[in-house]
Amino acid sequence: MPPSSRINQVPLDSVIDIQRDDGTHDIDFKVSEVKDEKMPNASIFTFIKEDHTLGNMLRTQMHTNKDVSFCGYKPDHPTQHTFFLKVQTQQNTTPAVAVSRGLRELLFTVHAFKVQFEQELCRFEAAKEE
Numbered sequence: 275m276p277p278s279s280r281i282n283q284v285p286l287d288s289v290i291d292i293q294r295d296d297g298t299h300d301i302d303f304k305v306s307e308v309k310d311e312k313m314p315n316a317s318i319f320t321f322i323k324e325d326h327t328l329g330n331m332l333r334t335q336m337h338t339n340k341d342v343s344f345c346g347y348k349p350d351h352p353t354q355h356t357f358f359l360k361v362q363t364q365q366n367t368t369p370a371v372a373v374s375r376g377l378r379e380l381l382f383t384v385h386a387f388k389v390q391f392e393q394e395l396c397r398f399e400a401a402k403e404e
Contacts, residue, residue, distance in 0.1 A: 307370055316344070316362035317369035325349060329357040335383070336376045341367045 304323065310316035321328065329347040336345035343362045350356040361369040 305373075310360065310362075313344075313362050315365060315369065316360065319359040319361065319369075319373055321357050321359065323355045324357060325355050326357070329359065331380055332359060332373075332376055335380045336361065336372065338379075339372055339376060342372050342376075 304321065306320045306322075307317050308320075310318055326349060329349065333345050333347045336342050341364045343364060345359070345361050347357050347359045350358065359373065361372055363369050363372050
C-alpha cells in the first residue's frame, strides 16, 4: 500500500473486537462514565467503537426525556471510532440512569422501524410478483 493511502487509515483494532491478554474483550469496556466536576449532576460518557450514527441518535433520544437538562455529543477524531456524550439531569435522577433509559428507548424505536420495514418489503415483493 502506498504511504499516502495509509495516512488516514483506520487502525484495525478500533473497529473489531480484540481479546486482551487477560481474557477480557474490548466489548467489556464499551462505555465509561466520568463525573463532570464543572456542572452539577452531570457526567461525560465515552462510547468506544461507536461513531456519529449512535451519537446523534442517542443525543436526539435523550432530548425527549424531561429529566435531561442538557445532552450533547462530539466525536473523538475522524479516524477513531469513539465519541463523548455529556449529560446533565435534574436532581431526581442521575446521568447514568438517563443514558440507560435513552438506550432502551432507542432500541425499541430501532426494532419497531425494522419490523415495519420488513413488513413493507414483503408487501413490495408480493406486489412485484403479481
